[in-house]
Each structure stands twice: as structure tokens, then as C-alpha cells.
Amino acid sequence: xxxxxRGKRLMDATLGDLADVLVSMISATNNxxxxxxxxxxxxxxxxxxxxLTGYKPDYIRQLVFKKAIPFYKAKNRKPIxxxxxxxxxxxxxxxxxPLSELVENYLQDNPQRK
Numbered sequence: 001x002x003x004x005x006r007g008k009r010l011m012d013a014t015l016g017d018l019a020d021v022l023v024s025m026i027s028a029t030n031n032x033x034x035x036x037x038x039x040x041x042x043x044x045x046x047x048x049x050x051x052l053t054g055y056k057p058d059y060i061r062q063l064v065f066k067k068a069i070p071f072y073k074a075k076n077r078k079p080i081x082x083x084x085x086x087x088x089x090x091x092x093x094x095x096x097x098p099l100s101e102l103v104e105n106y107l108q109d110n111p112q113r114k
Contacts (some may be wrong), residue, residue: 043072043081052087 050057063069070086073079097105 040084042084044084044087045079045081049082049087052084053091 044052046057046060049055049060053060055063060069064071064080070083070090072081072083
């Protein structure tokens with residue numbers, strides 16, 4: 001390949017020549033529509049849910065038992081599965097608003113209280 005590009009043998013090539021060849025190979029790979037894309041699975045287990053949320057696996061099991069977290073389970077069967085997008089949405093709902101922001105929102109909604 002290097003001989004085609006520069007007309008030199010590999011051992012006679014400089015670092016600049018090698019870098020040019022590598023850059024052209026990478027750009028050709030990026031332009032190729034058949035490049036591999038790594039996708040994360042939509043349904044995850046308790047260990048992956050633990051990594052995603054930062055909670056310990058035992059706490060995830062407690063949340064499942066209390067039905068406080070969205071999960072999927074086949075009738076009378078294990079394993080418990082979680083949908084990644086639902087877990088992220090569930091985590092987003094858990095936002096705690098600072099007291100100063102609550103007071104500010106209250107005053108904006110009730111101008112007669114100022």
C-alpha cells in the first residue's frame with residue numbers, strides 16, 4: 001500500500017509518509033458506510049442497572065420489591081430486566097430542587113405574596 005502511495009519501500013519511508021498513509025486509511029474507513037457501530041443493549045440486568053444508577057445491586061432489588069423502579073419480568077420467571085431509557089428517565093425525575101429555587105418559583109407563581 002505504501003509503495004502505491006509514495007513509490008517507496010516500507011523501510012525507506014519516513015514517519016511523515018507513514019502518517020499520511022494512516023490518515024488516508026482512517027479517512028477511508030470513516031467514509032465507509034459499513035463501519036461497525038457499537039450499540040448498547042436496550043434491556044439490561046441488575047448489574048448493568050447498578051452501574052447505570054450508581055446504586056448497589058441489593059438496593060436495586062429492594063426497589064424492585066417495592067415496585068419503586070420500572071422493571072420487566074416474565075411471569076414466574078427470572079431474570080429481572082430494565083429498559084435503559086426508562087431507568088434514565090426515572091433517574092431524571094429524582095431531581096431535588098434547592099429551597100431557594102422553590103421559594104423563587106413560588107413567588108413568581110403568586111405575585112401577591114411579594
